[in-house]
Amino acid sequence: MSEKGLVSLINLRKTFGKNKVLRGLDLNVPNKKLSFIIGRSGEGKSVTLKHIIGILKPDEGEVWINGVPMHNADERAWEKIRQQIGTLFQDGALFDSLNVFDNISFPIQNHTKMSLSKMKEEVKNLLSIVGLPSIEEKFPPELSIGERKRVGLARALALKPKLLLYDEPTTSMDPLVADLIDNLILNTQQKLEGMTSVVISHDITSVMNIAEYIFFLHEGKVYFEGTPEAFCSSKDELVKQFLTGGRNGPLAVPIV
């Protein structure tokens, strides 16, 4: 592994039309930790994530994944790198017409020559990592939101990635389900020793419950980075306003 770590974004710039979203963002994800990228809606969290998986290309700047420069890489190089990255999208992104076994083993079937018996063993193991019993024969519409997330996470883990990305895992969930998902993320991090995880979120409760490291985005840059303790005790007015969700402070509050 290079000194740059698993994910390094250097002076990243991305503009859509007149909208300068990333304005020189530097972000070095700490290895083997559970990091959160947080910030207000529209600050560029998802845009940042999309640069990490190569869905978006930077206008300027560098993207390094596991020591490999990817900012000018072609799609073939990205496909290879993406096999080292597990991504859990908001809705789990399961295929409703495939059962749980086929959903979880989908990346294995596509990228390896594993035998069916080994694959069955592997899927069973993945289900146990995410705390689910043997539900291989069930179909996604038969599952609860929490179960769908777990199956999505099992699939994200199928190729034994080095890096795990979660895109807004608790958005629009009630507090009880959100708490379950937080525990799932934390347990997975603890079970899979050496995993580097990045969660995109604006759910401050999740951040405070499980984050080990925080990147707070503002105006296209990392405005603050550090531990949750440092974030909470920050005297910075902007950080304080984000934490308390107050109307008074430097963050403009939209009129609705």
Ligand SMILES: Nc1ncnc2c1ncn2[C@@H]1O[C@H](COP(=O)(O)OP(=O)(O)OP(=O)(O)O)[C@@H](O)[C@H]1O
């Ligand atoms: N493909 C695109 N084309 C044009 N504009 C885009 C595109 N993707 C993102 N944007 C814009 O970039 C800005 C940042 O979007 P992004 O989705 O990264 O925000 P976010 O911080 O993840 O917000 P949220 O918390 O609401 O998901 C927004 O103004 C959005 O409209």
